[in-house]
Amino acid sequence: MNDKDMLVRPDPEDRRLYQTVTGIDQTRASVPADIINERPLTIFLNGREIVTAMTIGDYPDYLALGYLLNQNMLRADDEVKSVDYDEEIETVVVRTTRQTDYEEKLKKKIQTSGCAMGTVFGDVMEKFETVSLPTDERFHTSWLYGLQKAINTMPSLYLKTGAIHGCVLCEEDRPLxxxxxxxxxxxxxxxxxxxxxxGLSTKGKSLYTTGRLTSEMVIKTVQMGIPVLLSRSGFTAWGVELARKAGLTLIGRAKGKRFIALAGTERIVFDADPTQATDEPGHLSRKGSRDDD
Structure with a gap:
């Protein structure tokens, strides 16, 4: 699979997602700057308002469905009758055949720290405790090196504007x-x-994120049934603890030839010579690769 075969890729030329403003640089010269747009999106489930998320505004239907799934407000076997997005009033309404139990879950809402403030619900661990990740799948270090190169050099909104995060579903060394x-x-x-x-299967998949490996990222990865989570950034203690408990392979600080695995190391196949991998300089410009997030 090459770049053209990806299912979804960033579109750094989508002018709906960013704007250009003028400022001055360190020499007092006038310079243009591309800055990301940020807008609210209110998510409804069966007529009930659930949450308002701050987002760049693309793929509101996927964001709403994924949010409800990762908060256990939708089940994997739920029949979704419709997903309706109204751009003018910035809302998306998800309707299901089954009567959902969102009222009890809304009582247990918790704000999480981090970029743009996440939201989880107090009973989110219920599903986490029951997930069994596959133990027979393996993750090759050669895939990691290939993924880093592909992701960090792909045209993206991050490379154009900064101030944004990315997550990538991968299969072996291919971004999907x-x-x-x-x-x-x-x-x-x-x-x-x-x-x-x-209806995309999780078999043979891994997740790459540009941000920190926090408890929320670990919980969502496990709930999605994906056995490997990668990042060029670092870890939180609770994130590592939960990954070890769930049997999730957790690889962080992945930059060039270097990485650290703190959980699920039995899945890792060391099939690449790290001395042959391309290393990264200590401080990379946005044009070269991703800075730490």
Whole structure:
């Protein structure tokens, strides 16, 4: 599979997602700057308002579905009758055949820290505790090196504007779905929504995120049934603890030839010589690759 075969890729030329303003640089010279747009999206489930998320505004249907799935307000076997997006009033309404139990879940809403503020519900661990990740799948270090090169050099809104996160669903060393948003949890929800709507299997898949490996990212990955989570950024203690508990392979600080795995190391196949991999300089410009997020 090459870049053209990707299911979803960033569109850094979509003018709906960013605007150009003028400022001055360190020499007082006038310079143009591309800055990402940020707008509210209110998600409804069966006529009930659930949450208002700040987002860049692309793929509102996938974001709504993925958010509801990752908050356990939708089940994988739910029949979704319709997903209606109204751009003018910035709302998306998801309707299901089954009567959902959102009222109880709304009582347990918790705000999470991090970019653009995530939201989880107090009983989110119920599903997490029951998920069994596949133990027979493997992840090759050669795939990791290939993914880093493909993702970090692909045209994206991050390389154009900064101030944004990305999550990528991968298969071996190939990016399949690359979503971006102001919060990494939004980008991951979009992937979950796409997979749900198109019936995409998790078999042989991994997830790459540009942001920190936090508890929320670990929980969502496990709930999606994906056994490997990767990042060029670092870890939180609870994220590592939960990954070990769930048997999730957790690889962070992946930059050039370097990485650290803190959970699920039995899945890793060391089939690449790290001395032959391309390393990254200590400080990369936005044009070269991603800075730490």
């Amino acid at each position: 779905i690359y979503m971006e948003d102001v919060g990494r949890h939004n980008a991951m929800d979009k992937i979950a929504g796409y997979m749900f709507r198109h």
